[in-house]
Amino acid sequence: MHLIIAEKNISANRIAQILAGNEKVRAVKEGSVTTYSFDTKTVVGLKGHVVEVDFEPGYTNWRSEVHTPRSLIDAGTVKKPTEKKIVNLIQKLSKKADLVTIATDYDTEGELIGKEAYELVRAVNPTVRINRARFSAITPAEIRSAFESPADLDFALAAAGEARQTVDLMWGASLTRFISLAARRGGKNILSVGRVQSPTLAMIVDREREIENFVPQTYWMLSLATEKDGVPVEARHTAGRFTDHDAALAAEAGTKEPLVVTDVKEGQKTDRAPTPFDTTAFIVAASRLGLSAANAMRIAEDLYMNGYISYPRTDNTVYPKSLNLNGILEALRGGAFDADIAWVQQHRRPVPTRGKKESTDHPPIHPTGAAAREALGSDRWKVYELVVRRFLATLSPDATWATTKCLFDASGEPYTATGGRLVSAGWRRVYPYSEAKENILPAFSPGERLPIKSVNLEEKQTQPPARYSQSRLIQVMEELGLGTKSTRHEVIGKLVSRRYVEGNPLRPTLVGRAVTEALDNHAETITEPEMTRTLEEHMQLIKQKQRSHKDVVNESREMLHRVFDKLEEHEKEIGEEIMEQTAEEHTVGPCPVCGRDLRIRHLGASQFIGCTGYPECRFNISLPGSIWGRAIRTEETCPEHGLSHVRLIRKGSPPWTIGCPLCSHIASNVEALRMMPSMTDELVQRLHARHIYTVSEIAGMQPGNLTDALGVGSDEAGRLIEEAKDALDILRRRSELRKFIRKIVPPRKGRSHAKINKNLLEQGIGDISALSRADPAVLKKAGIGDAAATELLEAARALCNERTLREAGVPAVSLKKYLAGEVGSPDDFCYLPIPYLSSKTAINPETVHKHVDMVCRYLGRPTPAKVTKAALERGREELLAIPGIGEATVERLYLAGIYNAATLREADAEAVSSITGIPKARLHDYISHLK
């Protein structure tokens, strides 16, 4: 069997189809992996890297004394499978193979992915022949020739990729751990560092600093308005920007009629058709359509998987010779672009446009099939149309413009006006994404005199550089060689998810700035794009076998050790700087009580706003738990309290905007305050004026403090405190009820808990005890279904029973036994005979009597007589001695309070029969036997 390993499933399929020719390809799905077989060949696709490098075991604890962040530099690495199913399948197939061909992409990573596959094969089949097919596009011609003359795997090329892997891991992981530990950040709040992400972040931070430090310069622009044949014309002073106000004023004053045309220059300009799309150019164009980089890529991948466009991750801007451009034009016919295609076919430029970058891995992004608007939906259609139109534009002629430049003289002051007219739209006919702005000047001739309608001197200011948009940043990253076509947009996503940057255009957060500053000061290598360039040079040398992988990695290790020398020396200072600078991120504004800063605090799953004056000032505002989202400060400020607004953010959910935390705190507590019978509007206002907002604050106060705060008498203060305690109790019970219902009847679509709780409250059900006594009809009215209502009632009753018994003093261990014996309600204790309770629970009857006594006293009921253990045992033997009575009957008799011969003799057969279900006749037999 000939095993062919491709880089991904879709290429495996295409390679199989091409190699099979007219033969039918059998696609077999083995679990989640598909193989494509024909003749004696089987093609299987990887998923890019199916193994990853990691440190050898023993380095997982970040705080280990032995395996410090620095020790990662010299730690050994291992490769571990990340796609187990594929790894297993490859190895299963390898055992049967007599030839293996690696057919991964033709680039460094592709060679490395190929080598990974090679090692997987070798591990289970040490002798099989393994060769390599290299092709730059999956077209019949390329694929056939690649398989007709296969080569060997290029181990030097793969080693270059491995060097990158090792260097990235050791720098990234060791520095990430060091900085995170220094700033005491763990879990979701770690501070990551990396060869690509850190310089990218630094660019955003640098740009922000430039903007902050920008000093605007004032300048003046001078223009005049004239007209000819009713057409208004604006001419600018040839001096352009005046930086000297006096000079501008002088020129303005000197601008007088006569205005004479001194020169008219006619020219021509060509407007080059755009070059084929590589990933970056595509992302930039898509961003003009309002799509974020990640979104554009997601949609492009989707279109690619469905056969509408070619592979969207490419650096290539030149169509390869093997690409059948005419064939694609034909394939696109029969849809929305027919007119455009026909025009392009008629006016085809002889050679398609080409960009600066030409690579071998994939062709530029181009359409591969016709699509219907309805089948794609709005966003996907937008992207598809962009790709189609771009393709058409690259085959269209350039646009041409006729230009006019006119010079004027206004009594010695020189002016100019320029005009442009689109002579031939060319590619612009099919690619309408940028506007062709025409400005047609009237026909002027030298010597002609014109009127001056007005002279305008405008004062302007120079502008700071713009923040990076996502697409602009991706362009700059590409220029600097940071990241790859597949990873650039992901890097930006990573910076956002680490909360280093936010917004679009991108702004750094305080954390982002603090980390960049710390690295800039102590480990600048990692914040500079230079590191990537050096690495690439070294990789080049490895590819050319001028240096070894080991040599390059060791040099990098040395450098990283020197970086750590510096870092470790300043560890404390680095940590403190970051912590200090980022504290502000959590500060929301002045404490209403003491004026110090209020800060958002995160403590595991709970979060709140507390005063930095704690414990002197105990003012705090509670926030919903972090399952509802992490609390962050926003830009908005409350005009009344001067506090930043707060928002809860959670992945995959829209943010929950709380607004001013104090306004929200007040609003959500006012209702609770009003639950206190003596509370009045006026009192609420007085409480607020003293920064007392919650019932629990009042409940926790001393009467004296409240008298001072509100100016009320001590009796009233005492009463208010008692009322607050009561209100607190009611609230506590309500919240308990809510949690209880949520646990038994979880919320789901169409069953709003807010609504259920509100309805129940309106029906007077405010705690679990009231719920246990509720009429099922009421629950149904509140929006709980029949089955759920029954379950809820039962659970509530059980809980209330258990509570009553516990409150009466029944120990928890015994309670468990009663519940297990199904005699767990207070009524069971009061009305069931002690022998029965004892036999159901295997608890000593004297102990049962003690418990029954507790419960009866607690409920104000009479306690039944005691039965000793000895008496019970003796009685049992008496009963068992009677013919026809066995263990089961004894237990039933217990239910009627009969536990010995004496009690049986005096029993009323009729009543006992109805309780125990033993036929009257048999009871009479027992009794007569005794007699």
Place this chain on the structure above:
DNA sequence: GCAAGGTC
């Protein structure tokens, strides 16, 4: 828990 690189 860490990077960057493939791919989905």
